[in-house]
Each structure stands twice: as C-alpha cells, then as structure tokens.
Amino acid sequence: MENMAEKTVVELAALQKPGHSLDRVFYVDEDIFERDIEVIFGRQWLFVDHVSHIPTPGDFITFEIGGDSIIIVRGKDGEIFAHHNVCRHRGSTICQKPEGKVRTFTCPYHGWVYDLSGRLVHAKNMGEGFDRSERGLHSCAVRVIAGLIFIYLGEEKDAPDFAMMEADVLPYLEPHGLTKAKIAHTEIYTTLGNWKLAVENFRECYHCVIAHPEYTTVNEFVKTNDAVPGSFEANILPEWEEAARDEGFVVGSVALATGLQPYRVRRRPIREGWQTASNDGRPVAPLMGNLKKFDGADTAVDFMPQFGLHSTSDHTTLIRFTPIDPTHTEMRLTWLVHEDAVEGTDYDVERLKWMWHVTTLQDAELIANNHRGVTSRHYTPGPYSVREEGTAAFVAWYLNRLINE
Template sequence: MNNLDTLSPAGDVEALIDRRAVGYSLEAEFYTSQEVFDLDLAAVFAKHWLFSATEAEIPDPGDYVTIDIGPYSVIIVRDDDEQVRAFRNVCRHRGSRLLENGCGSVGNLVCPYHQWTYRVDGTLVYAESQPPGFDRSALGLRPVHVRSVAGLIFVCLADETPPDFDEVAAVLEPYIAPFDLVHTKVAHQSDLIEEGNWKLVMENNRECQHCDGAHPELITAYFPLFGYSANDITPRMRPVFERYQTAQEHLTKACSRSNFPRDERRELDTRVTGFQVSHLPLDGSGSSFGPNGEPVCHKLMGNIPDARFGDLSIHMQPNSWFHLLSDHAVVFRVLPLAPGRSLVRTTWLVHEDAREGVDYNLENLTSVWNATNLQDRDLVAGAQKGVSDPGYIPGPYSMVEGDVEAFVNWYIQRLRAHFES
C-alpha cells in the first residue's frame, strides 16, 4: 500500500504496525504518511526524553534556547540560581508565543503581546489591568520536565515521564563526567535541513556499512568496522582490523590508568529510554577527527589524561547521538519537521579555556563532520525518494545493520505502547 490517501483510521495504522516484519525495513507509509508523522509526534516525541541542548549553550543566568517539536515550543533557560529550567513557550494570558528567537539572554521573560512578565524561574511578576484578588502565583509558566546528564540537557513533554531515565542517567554519567561538558563552550553550531523522514535520518546514523564508500573524510580516523565481528572480516578489511586491534589495546590501557569505565552497554530496544554507549579507538594517530586521527584542539577536555582516548560514542532513542573525544565533543539532535523533512543540529564543544586561532582552528575542528553531514543529507534524500516510489517494498537488513533493526524495533514498540495506553 503506497497511496497515502488510503491510510486513514487508527485501525489502519495499527494494522500497518502489526504487520511490520522483523529484520526488514519499514513500509513506505511510515516514512511518507502525514498520519504516521502526526502519530510519531504524539507517541514518540511528546512522550519520551529528548536531547535538546547542552549546558554550554546557556552558561549564564538568563541565557536561553528554544526548541520546537512539532506544534510544541519549549524554552530552556538558566535561572538566577544557575539551575536549568524548561517551560512551555506560551504566555498564560492569551497564549502568545513568548520567545521567537532560537537563543538569547533575558533578565525577565516578557510577552510581546500584552507584556505579561515572568522571572526566569517561571513566576509571573507583572500583569497589567487585572481585578482585585488576581492571583499571580497561579499563572506562572507551565513547566516542562528537564534533566541535565553531565551537561547534556533532555526535556520530556509528557505529564508522566518514562520511569527508567534515572537508571539510564546513572549508567551514562560515569562515562560522560570525565569530559566535564559543563565547563565547555560552543565553538560552532550548524543546522541542516534534510529532505527525509526523521526515522531515515536515524537509521542512516545507526549503521556504518555505507561509511567506507560515502565518508572518505570520516574514515581517515574511523575504523569502518561497525557491526562486524572478527569472523566477519573480509580479506580486504584484514589490515584495517589489525590496526584496530593495536589501537584497541592502547585505548584499554589508557582507560585502565584513569579508571575510566570500559563496559559497552547496548540497550537500544530493551527499555523505554533506549541507549547505547561504546568506546572505540581511532585510526592513524588515534587522537581525534583530524586527518589520519590527528588532534583538532590542543587543549584536552576535562580530566581526560591521554590525547589518544578514542571516541566515546553514545546513541539515545529517539533523536540523538554523541561523540566525545579527548580534545572536543560533537553532539547531534534530530527533530521532525514534516513527513519528508527533518532538522539536524550539530554542536561542537571545546574546553571553555580553548582559544580559537590558538588552540583550535574552526575549519579543522568542523571539517570532517560538516562533510559527513552533507554526505548523509544526500543519502537520506535518496532514501526518501526511494521509499516514496511506488516500486518500493521493504528489504532485509544485513548482518551489520543490527542497530538499525534495534532502532526500528524500539520505534514499533513505542507505537504499540501508545495505542495500548
């Protein structure tokens, strides 16, 4: 079924969900239908913890960012006590949007319509021409659940949040904390519109089978071995695998010296807040995303003791992934805009004392992922055209696309849970 006009009542969507074949890509409607897109917003983005920003983006009291998630708009702000807070970006008077800019700094939050004024902790302090007995305390901004995990800010729009987030945060914090992301600064941030469904963006990220051919800049530092076991290595890949083993040995010793956790955790589709954390060595000099693994910043992050500290890679369902290295971090966030359009934001973080032009060069810092993002944009656009073609039927995943299957399986589970609730 490829005619979107034939997709209508919830029963049809539920049937689409029920007939999803394990180990195969999704049917076209999951990527092209407005009805499924609306369901994704309600069942996934309105109910789960979403990576939204970094604390480095709001370093001082009054600093804010806004995030638009479908019809929802959220303000993330640092209050006067330096706590991170989040609110609906909606005035409690007549519903006007409070902040239109994506980021900035304020003393108070002032509605542009009738100047209702709120402190950055959300309390209403001014409302003109109200009757006697008007209770300002009952009309503060509506809070949104917000959590910072070692400097990574997550929000949840639901009244009741997924119950397992504390467990996931407790797992992730020992991996992230040594990089001290709270004491970093934003060196660069870019937004890229991809002409593809948000799930295609995430699926593309969840495998690197395409990396060897599509990402020449990336694989000068990356070992393109994701999803492979020792038994899967082809003769062509044998030299790469041997370099990987040597680099892995160095990384293991570096982690041991600093008591850095070494266990890989892969719980992508076995819990509500699906995640994966892995720590992989880099090729060449093994330091960073520079050519042949060279450093791109001379000032190391946090308490990282060794420039050859590999790539701490974290995946979070449904919309984010992170790369933490000895000299910088790159964090990614995906938001759905339409059935066939998505917004990918990439943020590069360096030590707060790193100086541009002295400790790092912006072009060198960003060139690999700028190139990789553009390459992925084209791949996702091609995939969207393909799944929109009447000739498309779901195809089987390969042995090295296990994380794609895990993402899709998690997604289907969350849709089923939505209909059961």
C-alpha cells in the first residue's frame, strides 16, 4: 500500500478493501491521527463524565482530547458549561488541575477573570475601547442524557441530531436511574495502540472465548454464539424478551448504523440464574433507579466513536475511549451505583468492578499485541468474521467519514 507521501488520506481511505481491517498507515501515521481528531472526534458528540462528578456550583473537571483541554463546570444555577481551557488574552491554560472547585476562573498569567458561564468579568489595564463582552471563553455545546454529559467541539449547527439519539436511548436507561447515581470508582487503563484498534476490539466478541474466560463465564451469549453464530438471538432471546415484556421491562434493540453518529442500544439476559454481572451472579450493590427486582439483564449502549455503557440491575459501567497520540489510547471506566449506597456496607469496589476490570486489563494487552503486529512490514489487512460485524460496521463508517468530510 502507498504511504502518506504518495497518497492523501481520502485517497488511502477509498483504497481500503470492504470487510477487511485497515492498512498499517491508519494505525500509526501522524497525519491520519490529526485527521481523525478533526473529522471524527471534532464532529461527533463526545461523552465526558457523569453529572455526579460535578454536583455543586463551581465544581469542575477537565477533558483532554487531541491537544485541546476542555473545562466542564457546574454553573451557579446548576447548568453545566463546557469551555476551552485557553485564556482569551494570550492563550495561557487557565485550569492547571484536572478537577477542583472555584468561584471564578482566573488566568495564572495576567489575572484575567471569567465567571462560571465563561464571561470575562475582569481584565485590568486594557485601556479605552476594550470590550470585555467580546473576550469570553470559547465554549462548546453541552447535552446531558440520563446524567451523562456530552460535548460537541465543532459548530453546534453542524452537530449530529442529539434529540433523536436521546429519544431512542432514554427509554432503556430511565429504569436504571442514572440521574440518581453516584460514582463508586474510576480506573484508567492506558494501552499501546491506536484508538481505532481499541474501538474495533470493543465492538466484537469473536475474541471473547479465547481471551476473556471471566467475561465468557458470566455472559451466556458468548459461548452460544461462538458455537453457532446468531443462535443466542434466535433461540434464547425471544422467550426471555416475552417474559421480560410481561413484567414491564424494556426489551429489544435500537440501532442507527449509518449517518454522522451511529449508535446502538439493546437489552438481553446475562445468563440463566445470574442476577447481575458479578463473579457469582449475586448482587454487588443495591437496586438502582425504579427497579423493584433483579431481572438478570444487561442494558448496553454504544455511541460511536468513543463511548459505551453496560447497566445491570445494581450498577452501571461507563467506558470512554480517548486517543492520546497515534499509538496510545486511554480507556477510562467508571462504575456507578445508587446515590444512597455506602461503600463497605452496600458495596465492595473489588466485587463491583471485577468483570469489567479484569476484561479491560486483558483487552489492553490484546490491543497492544495487535498494535505490535499491525506495525510490522509484513502485516496485511485480513477479512472480518461474521462474528465481527460490529467492527466491520465501525470501519466502514470511519472510512466514509474520512472520504466525505
């Protein structure tokens, strides 16, 4: 395959073979990485965090993406704002810490002061004619769905239709009460490998029987579909859905496979006799939301390109992928429980995080191994299995965005 000196990104994207993994250059090249940041991450809604991380006015966190730093802050009236962490004077970074609590934002360089909404309220010795109203922080669009904070880095008029995503996803999330949840634990896993390798891995379970014995033990669909692809959905899911529907639970799935920002949401049983996704199937925390009983189901949401979640009756796991550079990716997992749950009494962090923690450690090594292979001069793209349809769909969407933006 030609290198970047011979072909443009768009030309290289158009040359990729459908149904196959990408050429080496897409996983290592700096120019393609910068294009990914601009076209993919700059033009989709990005998940940042859960609202309980910034519960009161003045609470803030920062989110780093593609060389940009974004301040996410709770305003004085409870509204959530997102501002670029760049002073409008001479460009200094304003917030030096990843999180904290402030009354105002003060630039450490020349002391310009901004209120929580991003408005410039003080700038000394600027002379006549200086208009503070023209020097507020550059802000990003913010949306919150079920306690989950999303931002859009581009012009809001160009953003994917968030209302449509919300309408499809919210009925599945509302029973889990994520607006009445709190963060029990957060863990960051940094892996060697391009962000696309991490997302490709996340979107298929063809590897699960081989690489994830713990996940496979908990989730019945893995071995069932490994033996006969699609047999879980054909033979087990319909009967379970009928029973769950009779009890008032949301069932089925919704997916938008194309467009600016594909997403999917579905609900399915964990395995017979399992109440939640734990090492023994027993509860690890109190029931969440308005659930009255453990129904043994897993609600999964996937927002391309960098967010997924899994909600069971007693806890939710949030999964965020963030590209660091062309060959390193951060996977950040956050576990939510009911806001009234008490650590050490109602839940134990080690039991709570067990399945996704061990699975993500394994994934980090799988991704690193994959990276080492695709950087070889002898690597050539291979065909996807029928069990990798989610990954194939992601790669097709990704190439389409590169070509058509």
